[in-house]
Amino acid sequence: MDYNSWGDKAERLYQCSACGNNAFNLKFCTTCATNNADLTYCDSCVGCHDCFGCVGLKKRQYCILNKQYTEEEFGKLRAQLIAHMQKSGEWGEYFPKEVCPFAFNETIAMEYFPIGKEEAIRRGYKWRDEVDEPLDVEKVIPAAALPDTIAEIPDDVLNWAITSQKTKRPFRITKQELEFYRTHSLPLPHLHPEERHEDRLKRRPPRRLWERTCAKCGKEVESTFQPSRPEIVYCESCYLKEVY
Ligand SMILES: [Zn+2]
Secondary structure, three states, rough: OOOEEOOEEEEEOOOOOOOOOOEEEEEEOOOOEEEEEEEEEOEEEEEEEEEEEOOEEEEEEEOOEEOOHHHHHHHHHHHHHHHHHHHHHOOOOOHHHOOOOOOOHHHHHHHHOOOHHHHHHHHOOOOOOOOOOOOOOEEEEEEHOOOHHHHOOOHHHHEEEEEOOOOOOOOOOOHEEEHHHOOOOOOOOOOOOHHHHHHHHOOOHHHHEEEEOOOOOEEEEOOOOOOOOOOOOHHHHHHHHHHO
């Protein structure tokens, strides 16, 4: 319940994320990916049992805040901690947003639930204004001045900054990226990587459903394509008949 990510032999996960391989009875844990059982408020542990508030442990048991206890001490201290957290109102909820190392606008949350800086701060999230690093390059070239084909791009491009055709925001090309473009005969991009990401997101349908009617048989269907979009929407059986 209230779990996100995959599950493979996973049981009784509550308010966890990314903990799904051979996992049993985890509460309020994150990224405890494999072979864990009976963990509470743990982060990035592997092969652990009976731990509370631990980070990055491997194959350990009866640890609290990464410190080793006996089974008896562990049981006692764990009960005390839970009682304290119940009093302070911390118990029973996932890690609070205050401990998130990322600002709201740096996370995928911003893509699905976009809010402004003021609203984010009012709700208690961090916010980080984007500042590009000062340029330390041999040459700055506007995207429009780049040669049209990848064959004309010299290796030296790795030492340049390119300024986006849309916003003039500078970006670099990495070695691996250049190899990829050469292998596939693709021209260099003209936009900053984040602008490219935004453009791709705009092409995805939003995460909601509209009531539509099949353009062929008139049957009522649900679709992520809103009625104002130009795409034709078919029901599943009409679609399958059309395609196969
Ligand atoms: Zn139909």
